[in-house]
Amino acid sequence: MKAANNNNLCPICETNPALPDHHPFCSARCADVDLGRWLKGNYVIPGDKAEVPESDPDDAF
Numbered sequence: 001m002k003a004a005n006n007n008n009l010c011p012i013c014e015t016n017p018a019l020p021d022h023h024p025f026c027s028a029r030c031a032d033v034d035l036g037r038w039l040k041g042n043y044v045i046p047g048d049k050a051e052v053p054e055s056d057p058d059d060a061f
């Protein structure tokens with residue numbers, strides 16, 4: 001089966017398309033975020049942006 005609704009975005013991250021396995025979310029993580037909000041009212045979970053420190057390229061030539 002094809003994923004027909006690619007424009008059905010996850011309401012949590014609003015970035016990834018919702019997957020049938022986690023409908024209407026894109027992942028179990030977003031579903032958990034929604035659950036947390038629902039339980040705690042206005043609970044904020046830190047973003048999952050993994051900021052990788054940039055290593056300096058070899059400028060020495």
Ligand SMILES: [Zn+2]
Binds near residue numbers: 027
């Ligand atoms: Zn999501």
